Amino acid sequence: MQLAFAKTKSCDVCPIRHRAVCASCNPDELAVLDSIKTYRTFEAGQPILFAEDRMSFVGSVVFGTATLEQMLEDGRKQTLGLLLPSDFIGRPGRERAPYNVMAITDVTLCCFEKRKFEELIASTPHISQRLLEMSLDELDAARDWMLLLGRKTAREKIATFLVMIEKRTSDPRDGQGIVARRIELPLTREAMADYLGLTIETVSRQFTALKKEGVIALEGKRGVVIPDLPRLTEIAGF
Amino acid sequence: MQLAFAKTKSCDVCPIRHRAVCASCNPDELAVLDSIKTYRTFEAGQPILFAEDRMSFVGSVVFGTATLEQMLEDGRKQTLGLLLPSDFIGRPGRERAPYNVMAITDVTLCCFEKRKFEELIASTPHISQRLLEMSLDELDAARDWMLLLGRKTAREKIATFLVMIEKRTSDPRDGQGIVARRIELPLTREAMADYLGLTIETVSRQFTALKKEGVIALEGKRGVVIPDLPRLTEIAGF
DNA sequence: CGCAACGTTGAGGCGTATCAAGCAATGTGG
């Protein structure tokens, strides 16, 4: 956990203050949230929530990466979404979690007891409006991913994934110059396969193919250099 | 459009009164909605909204079936969801429609001018809470479909689709007896293919295969008899 | 009737899954 934040644990220095569910709260509302929040951490690989569990809390990802996932009985798995810092976990008004949530890296959550949070929603339009807005964004993301899963080729899937990671982790102030970009993959090959509806071998082969064509360069297992982002975007199929 | 409703157009006799976005409104709130609603109809095959269009209205499906769909430049199409009576179209707070909405059958919408509806949301927690609840349901539906698109076989996809239609159109009071069920498909083979991430030929072949095995029987193009629903559910992969 | 829209069926090919082996990096216990 990071410096100033780790010491004070104050919302003022929270890294997700302006993007999370509390983004549009005024100082008074924030003070209420501040008084009921607790931090919880999960180690890489550990479950945060199991489907069918009773959900006792809701919360925001502050640090780390988690995944939402769903399985078939025979072991086939589909990742439904990445949960990155500022993303919200939990459903006010629902008894049980619909899907598994797994910590991919070490994860820190800013949690609220579910009952208290529900009361707060009812009395704080700023929070419920923000929650609706975030839910609609998630819905759009899920639907965009449906197009990928249903209609894109393995090659397009990999390219789309890389472009998405670049977008979500790059500094928007860096402008659109044709400089090479570098990203750090938050997922293993296996986790990418589960997210893209592929096998691990196909993921690996597509990386190799893109590398041979010079569309990307690999640095270790997790580093990817994108010398020509527009070209990769083209391959992604937009 | 139906009898009593067609005459009075009163919310009291509206067939979706208790499931739509207005479900939890009290009589006062309903009166406000009643005063600003207008009905619009669309013929089968016509677009209701184009992606990128400016959205001037939001509304609920009262009669008919519509689809949300997204396309790639080369013509590949993915249907993102069915819009059946009581489903909501539109995004308060958004300028533009993210996806195309097409009328599959003749469709009747109960519409509200978008600006007025947004004002209403801000002042009517019952509506915004209901909207959040419906959005979360849609999110779950989209994520369930991601598992289907990413990991299920053609056979499982068809079975899942049939079970889903049975669930959404059967009378829940009919109980769970092992009586044969009969459903009417709301989609052509092509529309099913677009929804399931398949081609029209594969859809047709899977129907034929399930028919040969006695899992279903076909009555004309749209009628399907399901003699053993648990068996079909088993094939669907739950 | 003739045509159009929708659906079915067949032959063949392609893309991805499956199965299997091997490599590199890292860890572990004797």
Add this chain to the structure above:
DNA sequence: CCACATTGCTTGATACGCCTCAACGTTGCG
């Protein structure tokens, strides 16, 4: 410090499911 296991990834050979292309059947309608 070496022998050995483990984990994550890559690569190859082969199989198979679904797509593509093409022809034909069925139904409804001007």
